[in-house]
Amino acid sequence: MKNTFSKYATADKFKLSDRTWPDKTIERAPIWCAVDLRDGNQALVNPMDHERKMKMYNLLLAVGFKEIEIGFPSASEIEFNFARHIIENDLIPEDVVPQVLVQAREHLIEKTFAAMKGARKVIVHLYNSTSVAQRRDVFKKSAKEIAELACDGVRMIQRHCDLHPETEWVLEYSPESFTGTELDVAADVCNAVIETWKPTPEHKMIINLPATVELTSPNIFADQIEWMGRHLARRDSIILSVHTHNDRGGAEAATELAILAGADRVEGTLLGNGERTGNADLITLGLNLFTQGIDPELDFTNLPEIVKIVEQCNQMATHPRHPYAGELVFTALSGSHQDAIKKGLDAHKSEQRNHWDVPYLPLDPNDIGRSYETTIRINSQSGKSGIAYILETRFGFKLPKQMQIEFSRVIQKIADETAQEILPEHVWQAFSSEYIEQDSGYSLKSFNYHSVDERGEKIGITAKIITPTGKEVEIISEGSGPINAFANGFRNQMHAKFSLRDYEEHTLSSGSGALAAAYISLVSDADQEYYGVGQDTDVIKASIKGLLSAYNRMG
Structure with missing residues (x-):
């Protein structure tokens, strides 16, 4: 460059x-206003039709938003008709x-008030651009003239409010491109609007300070907001609002500060x-509060469904790494x-912890x-814990630690050869082929055991096995237990050389006829350990x- x-x-x-914001913490949710139907909609290549707008509107209601910017009624008939539809059909x-x-x-x-006729309460959001660049190049007006333009708009709105006293009208004013405006000019324009409207503590107005274009780091934006808060007239009658954009990637951080x-x-x-790069994400902001133990006063308990509807309405896909909402974020x-997550989840469950703290x-x-099922996925970078987690959570097999390795x-x-993700069903296929449904080797046809002495210290077994060549062989033997007795007989009759090292078992399901899984490790005469699985x-x-x-795998 x-x-x-x-x-x-x-x-x-x-x-x-003398800034004070660095020493503060967020203790409660702000007033939320969703602007998907206006700011979000105007940014779409294919703006929403009535059906998509209704779907988005109903979603915003379901999530719990109490203020919703439903559109720009004077901009198009779709916007106007949508406003009339939700008012006339009592959908607010x-x-x-x-x-x-x-x-x-x-x-x-005039058209905006016609669109909102009959509504119980309405926020009328008036804006005009105040930035140096727009004053100079677009409007060719002085700061004083820009302030007068805003006040003229307020007076027009006041006249229409007087014509419709059945509705409670709230004024919101935005000095558009606030971040490109000198602070003293922004304060002068906002204060001129405030004194024209004359809000009171009982009937407040909204001053909305938009980072229409994000031009600075979030800390500077926070300084600007604190400065403006100190210099606005009638501060006790003002709801101070922000509307950030993401040109520098800091919309959420700027909003929080x-x-x-x-x-x-x-x-x-x-x-x-x-x-352009979008607005502040209200899902991210809300869940950031949630993870700090603060009620966001918004309901994201079915976030996958929310994401699905937003994608349908916006006709845009969500990035798989998008905070909280992306497919891969967990x-x-x-x-x-994977190892840390598995151990953390196990500890959280076994200790019944009240507070969430999982690596x-x-x-x-x-x-x-x-679900937890998607927290661990397998590729060439994965380790034993992730694979063991998949087998346990999806298929019920709790592998001994050495067998995991x-x-x-x-x-x-497999991962190295394919250079692709190994899906859970492929993990299972590999596990079953390696340990359970082996292509060749010895298999058990029948097995019985009984006590040889009255004290039950010696066990006798009778078993029939099928050899790799298909021959049926009967094994009769004794030992300290059924497994030991079978091992003794198998070694003697098949001239096999191995010793038993490890044994673990657990149930795979509950109820009568439940399957059990058993894990046996054998050590060859070359001191190599091999695990086997039976169910x-x-x-x-x-x-x-x-x-x-296990013996089949030794061969």
């Missing part, structure tokens, strides 16, 4: 040496306030859809991460309608099958 950076000016700096709950955007032009304001700096209200969209592919998972996936080599080889409704037979499975 060589020297092209030199054409960009550093953002104007101002000193706020009593605790929800619709918001509509309008410019400071008489005919646009703005709340610390005194913002009472936040505008944004679900998943951050909006002009997924660990690294072996060390690499800042949020319990179950709280937003996700052994089987991970099998999966690692049967009889745990002893499962163990014998496991022994044969």
